[in-house]
Amino acid sequence: MIKIKKAIFPVAGLGTRFLPATKAIPKEMLPIIDKPLIEYAVEEAVMSGIEEIIFITSHTKPSIKNHFEQNDELEEKLLSSGNDQAILKINRKLFQNIKFTYVEQKSQRGLGHAILLARDLIKKDESFAILLADDLVLNNPSATEQLIKIARENDSSVIGLSRVPKDKISNYGVISSPDTSLRKSLFKLEDIVEKPLQNPPSDLAVFGRYVLSDKIFHYLENLAPGVGDEIQLTDAIKLMLKDFPVHGYIYDGIKFDCGSKQGYVEAILHLAQNSITE
Numbered sequence: 001m002i003k004i005k006k007a008i009f010p011v012a013g014l015g016t017r018f019l020p021a022t023k024a025i026p027k028e029m030l031p032i033i034d035k036p037l038i039e040y041a042v043e044e045a046v047m048s049g050i051e052e053i054i055f056i057t058s059h060t061k062p063s064i065k066n067h068f069e070q071n072d073e074l075e076e077k078l079l080s081s082g083n084d085q086a087i088l089k090i091n092r093k094l095f096q097n098i099k100f101t102y103v104e105q106k107s108q109r110g111l112g113h114a115i116l117l118a119r120d121l122i123k124k125d126e127s128f129a130i131l132l133a134d135d136l137v138l139n140n141p142s143a144t145e146q147l148i149k150i151a152r153e154n155d156s157s158v159i160g161l162s163r164v165p166k167d168k169i170s171n172y173g174v175i176s177s178p179d180t181s182l183r184k185s186l187f188k189l190e191d192i193v194e195k196p197l198q199n200p201p202s203d204l205a206v207f208g209r210y211v212l213s214d215k216i217f218h219y220l221e222n223l224a225p226g227v228g229d230e231i232q233l234t235d236a237i238k239l240m241l242k243d244f245p246v247h248g249y250i251y252d253g254i255k256f257d258c259g260s261k262q263g264y265v266e267a268i269l270h271l272a273q274n275s276i277t278e
Contacts, residue, residue: 002152004211005052006122007045007129007144010114011038012058012105017259026061028133030264033271037258038064041133043094048145050129052099054121056114059104068100110230116220127151127213130233135208136267139253143209146251150186151211156245159237160209161187162255169200173234175248176201185250189241194227194234204248206234207255216240 015027022030028038042053057064070091078086103117115130122128129144137143143160151158164172173194177187193201210233219236226232237246254270257263 002127002148002155004127004129004148004151005050006054006126007050007052007131008054008056008115008118009038009041009045009131009133010056010105010111011061011064011133012056012108012114014108017261018264026064027259028061029063029067030258032136032258032264032267036067037136038133039067040136041131042068044137044142044144045129045131046094046098048129048142048148050144051097052101052121054101054103054118056103056105056117059106065100065102068095108230110225110228110232112220112223112231112233112236115233116217116231119217119221122214122217124214127157127211130210130212132208134257134259136256136258136263137208137251137253138256138270139251143251143253144211147209147211147249150247150249154245154247156247157212157216157237157240158210158247158249159189159212160207161185161204161248161250162207163203163250164205164207166200166203169203169205170195170197172205172207173232173237174200174202175204175206177204177248187248189237189246189248192234192238192241194232204250206248209251212237213244215244 011028015022018027029036032040045053055064075087075091101121105114105117131144147158147160173192174196175189176191177189191201216236219239220231223231223236226235240246256267258267
């Protein structure tokens, strides 16, 4: 049975769509109500059984590491003021036994390059999850937990999918599959194309969650730059599926593209309307 205990979080991006806010604050640290965006994704991974979080990050983003490390000075002040509930929020029991690892991506060369930097942290024949924190998905079981289940059932790599309108499909990696799906939401990949400018093979787009085998590194390390002159993870998956099965799964959940201003605002409004906040 496939065991998935590690998750890679590529968080070295510049966040240019949210300038000037992201000049000093990583986009992953922008708050959704009272919790940064990155914490929702880490929470999702940990609740799916992940034991090690691997951040592919930048030297300009120390706040991400600071957020997940213990802050003794702050805890002492909260303790002295009797604010025990706040201590539980900043030092969550959920994360106490989780290993946090940080790898620096010194130059922005694409998602595929970011994933390749974690190669030495993944064992031979080990599968791992990838979560793009920009894509906030709310559901129980989580998107990652659903993909892990599909990966185990099919003994294959799995990518998360979402149906996307035609006018936005060129923003995503898009799959093609035989006419009939294995079941309503599960597809065996025939091909995958990064950001097709015309004639997309379907309306099924890759959306922020993956479970991949370590074999992906072989295809990444020999890959030439693609769209945007970057090393594209999609291009490596395209090569891998010729040799190994890769499935796509439309996972259940409410999805928000928080890499866009519209999606970010929609996520805040949704959580504000559907949760009790102080």
